[in-house]
Amino acid sequence: MHVDATEKKWLYISIAMTAFIIGLLAFHAIGNNMHPPSNVEPINSDRLHVEGEFMEDNLGVKEMPDGSVEVRMVAARYGFYPQEIEVPAETPVKFRIASADVLHGFHVPYTNLATMVVPGYVSEVNTELPAAGVGTHPMLCNEYCGLGHDHMWSKITIVPARGGQ
Numbered sequence: 001m002h003v004d005a006t007e008k009k010w011l012y013i014s015i016a017m018t019a020f021i022i023g024l025l026a027f028h029a030i031g032n033n034m035h036p037p038s039n040v041e042p043i044n045s046d047r048l049h050v051e052g053e054f055m056e057d058n059l060g061v062k063e064m065p066d067g068s069v070e071v072r073m074v075a076a077r078y079g080f081y082p083q084e085i086e087v088p089a090e091t092p093v094k095f096r097i098a099s100a101d102v103l104h105g106f107h108v109p110y111t112n113l114a115t116m117v118v119p120g121y122v123s124e125v126n127t128e129l130p131a132a133g134v135g136t137h138p139m140l141c142n143e144y145c146g147l148g149h150d151h152m153w154s155k156i157t158i159v160p161a162r163g164g165q
């Protein structure tokens with residue numbers, strides 16, 4: 001098969017561009033420790049408030065025996081509950097979030113905390129927040145969930161690690 005020289009040149013250029021873009025994405029994803037959510041854990045969204053892990057009394061920040069921290073939250077139109085949480089920096093933190101109604105997003109800007117909160121599933125994210133982030137930041141919903149979506153945010157306060165600083 002004959003391929004014209006000019007056509008061949010453009011073919012190589014487009015292959016090189018594709019390889020460059022894929023390389024850039026991989027570099028960015030690996031460098032910033034980003035990965036797709038991988039937790040597939042079904043839950044009955046209808047009964048979230050009345051039984052099990054996501055009952056009101058179980059929500060919030062809990063210190064685990066091994067020194068790590070677990071945060072349990074419900075995303076519902078239009079907020080994350082509890083609406084204010086405090087987590088230590090430089091400590092392994094596990095977020096477990098469930099939606100009570102529709103699809104929400106959970107995002108803390110400038111961190112790798114970002115996940116979809118799909119109704120019927122528990123979203124789990126593990127992270128360790130840097131000491132440089134000490135202070136109060138917004139937790140935002142980044143999936144359009146209805147008319148109040150713009151106002152759907154809560155506060156996360158990062159405090160210095162115990163025993164550190």
Ligand SMILES: [Cu+2]
Nearest residue numbers: 141143145149
């Ligand atoms: Cu939203």
